[in-house]
Amino acid sequence: MPQPRKPTLVLERTGTFKEKPDRRRKDPETAGPLGDPPEDFSKEEREAWDLVVSQAPLDVLTVADRQLVELTARLYHYIKITEIEDIQAAKLQLYNKCLVQMGMTPADRSRVSPKEQPKKSKWSVNG
Secondary structure: OOOOOOOHHHHHHOOHHHHOHHHOOOOOOOOOEOOOOOOOOOHHHHHHHHHHHHHOOOOOOEHHHHHHHHHHHHHHHHHHHOOHHHOOHHHHHHHHHHHHHOOOOOOOHHHOOOOOOOOOOOOOOOO
16 A cells, blocks of 8 residues: 655655755645535534634635535534434544544644745735
């Protein structure tokens, strides 16, 4: 089984790009920010969406992650309204996997990196 890719932030912090600058990779661009919850969400599902977004690592989620956030919010809402003994194990596993993919567990938080913001120069017109 191949070794998983290290996040760009980890490679930068360990000095990989200083030794081998040709290994620097550019993370893919997305079409924009995450946006508002889907129109068909109930009030409770919207609250779940807001909770997921507010607890996610800053500047990580984008419009490309909408389906994952939607699934996570729906699962969170389902888990919240269902008695613990009635929750299907597969749904708990899927919910946990969603959290892992968004870096929302202690072990996985270090594996996601926010999009780098452009550095502002003291000479720039916009400050």
